[in-house]
Amino acid sequence: MHYGSKGWYVEELKKKGITHYEGRKLQSFKKYFLANLLETKKQA
Incomplete structure (x- = not known):
């Protein structure tokens, strides 16, 4: 998974x-x- 890719964001949110x-x-x-x-979500 590349940093900053759509899949990376999905993985981090999961x-x-x-x-x-x-x-x-x-x-x-x-x-x-x-x-x-x-x-x-990071700020909250």
């Missing part, structure tokens, strides 16, 4: 226990959305 967001799987979102979501 490590935090997030597999779905608003009823949709993480894989259905664009990379930029996953990056923003991960950043907000």
Whole structure:
């Protein structure tokens, strides 16, 4: 898995226990959305 790839963001969010967001799987979102979501979860 390459750092910064869509798969990397999905994997990092899964490590935090997030597999779905608003009823949709993480894989259905664009990379930029996953990056923003991960950043907000790091701050919380």
